[in-house]
Amino acid sequence: xxxxxxxxxxxxxxxxxxxxxxxxxxxxxxxxxxxxxxxxxxxxxxxxxxxxxxxxxxxxxxxxxxxxxxxxxxxxxxxxxxxxxxxxxxxxxxxxxxxxxxxxxxxxxxxxxxxxxxxxxxxxxxxxxxxxxxxxxxxxxxxxxxxxxxxxxxxxxxxxxxxxxxxxxxxxxxxxxxxxxxxxxxxxxxxxxxxxxxxxxxxxxxxxxxxxxxxxxxxxxxxxxxxxxxxxxxxxxxxxxxxxxxxxxxxxxxxxxxx
DNA sequence: ATGGTCGGCAACCGA
Numbered sequence: 095x096x097x098x099x100x101x102x103x104x105x106x107x108x109x110x111x112x113x114x115x116x117x118x119x120x121x122x123x124x125x126x127x128x129x130x131x132x133x134x135x136x137x138x139x140x141x142x143x144x145x146x147x148x149x150x151x152x153x154x155x156x157x158x159x160x161x162x163x164x165x166x167x168x169x170x171x172x173x174x175x176x177x178x179x180x181x182x183x184x185x186x187x188x189x190x191x192x193x194x195x196x197x198x199x200x201x202x203x204x205x206x207x208x209x210x211x212x213x214x215x216x217x218x219x220x221x222x223x224x225x226x227x228x229x230x231x232x233x234x235x236x237x238x239x240x241x242x243x244x245x246x247x248x249x250x251x252x253x254x255x256x257x258x259x260x261x262x263x264x265x266x267x268x269x270x271x272x273x274x275x276x277x278x279x280x281x282x283x284x285x286x287x288x289x290x291x292x293x294x295x296x297x298x299x300x301x302x303x304x305x306x307x308x309x310x311x312x313x314x315x316x317x318x319x320x321x322x323x324x325x326x327x328x329x330x331x332x333x334x335x336x337x338x339x340x341x342x343x344x345x346x347x348x349x350x351x352x353x
Numbered sequence: 354a355t356g357g358t359c360g361g362c363a364a365c366c367g368a
Contacts, residue, residue, distance in 0.1 A: 106368080107360055131368085133361065158361050159368095204368055244368090299358035299368080343359075343368075 098193065098351040100126045102240040102314055103335075104201070104296070104344035108132040108163065112140055114338040118346060119147060122332075125167055126192055128199035128240045129153075132161030132185075139163065152190055160185040162199050162241070168192050177223060187223070193353070195322070196231060200241035205262045213262060216244070220271045224278060231319075233279025239317040242296075242344065245272050247282070250291035251312040263313060280317035283349050287329045295331055296344045305336060316349045325351045 101124045105111040108129060119127060127149075132139065134155045141151040144165050154175035155161035162185060164170065170190040176182035177200075189198040200223060205216035220243075231237045245268040249255035258264040276282065284293065294310025301309050318326065332346040 110360065131360095158366085206367085302357055340359090 096353055098353045099124045099348060100128070100197070100238060100240060100316060100351075101332075101346050101348040102128040102130070102199070102242070102316055103346045104130040104242040104314065104342060106131050106133070106342040106344065108134055108161070109138070109140060110340065111342055112143060114335065114340070114342075116143060116147065118332075118335055119144075119149070119165070122346075122348070124348070126197060126238075127165040128197070129163040129165065130161070130199070130201035130242045132163050133158060134161055152188060154182060154185045154188050156183055156185045160201055162186060162188045162201050164188055164190055164192075164197060164199050166190075166192050172196075177219065177226060186219075195236045195238055198227070198237070198239045198241075200239070200243070202241065202243045202245070204244050205268070207262050208260065208265050208267070213265075216262075217267055217271060220245070220268065224271070224275055227275075227280075228278065233319045234321070235319065236321045237280075237319045238322065239275075239280060240315065240347075242314050243272065244313050245269065246311050246313050247272050250289075251294075253294070253309045253311070263311060275317060279319055281320070281323045283316045283318055283323070283326055283329045284312070284331070284347065286323060286326060293331055295347050299343050305333075314344060314347045316347055318349075322351060325353055327352050 144151045153163035173190045177187040186201045203216040206212040295314040296311045297304035
């Protein structure tokens with residue numbers, strides 16, 4: 095028995111957010127932090143900042159866009175980058191085994207708008223991620239899948255479901271695929287613990303005072319399989335992290351386990 | 354009230 099916490103955060107540039115992320119890590123002391131949209135090439139990733147706090151950073155980035163990282167204070171093995179063979183540079187997928195638990199961290203394509211090539215790519219990416227999970231893992235064994243999925247699954251996951259229905263991020267074609275993740279055996283840990291609406295992890299910068307006006311989306315997830323659902327003690331969205339001087343458009347989602 | 358995002362990176366693109 096022992097406490098184990100995993101958090102996920104779309105940083106929208108790890109370099110712009112580094113002081114806030116370091117402060118959060120220092121305060122919350124997570125075992126594992128999954129980051130998305132690091133927006134930094136590997137040679138410039140601020141790994142020493144995490145190392146000085148006793149963590150190891152695993153990362154795959156590219157210039158300007160995307161980029162994922164797993165920050166861990168335990169040894170990691172079996173590190174994989176790239177959902178597709180030969181597409182590691184896309185920098186949307188990183189996985190590693192930590193304390194014998196496979197951890198998969200993803201930044202799902204945003205999709206732009208239904209009907210576009212990028213939307214079709216998003217749907218394919220979501221399907222291929224589930225295929226990847228099915229090929230490599232078993233829902234009867236421990237598995238953690240975290241990240242920015244860029245999809246709100248249900249009406250309670252957005253501020254105005256009637257208006258937003260059919261838009262990118264709240265489209266039935268996206269939701270149908272994400273529902274297949276649940277059918278396969280993944281559990282949306284936030285919803286195991288917190289069924290109420292109004293819980294969001296993303297606020298569009300383009301909507302003024304979106305946080306204050308409660309105009310958010312819940313598009314970040316921590317999924318896990320049955321053996322870890324049993325050991326899941328609590329899940330929360332950390333809104334205090336949004337009070338930073340320059341907040342990301344997302345905030346931290348945290349899951350605590352008793353392993 | 355005649356404005357209204359952010360980050361990367363160098364003119365806009367992506368979110």
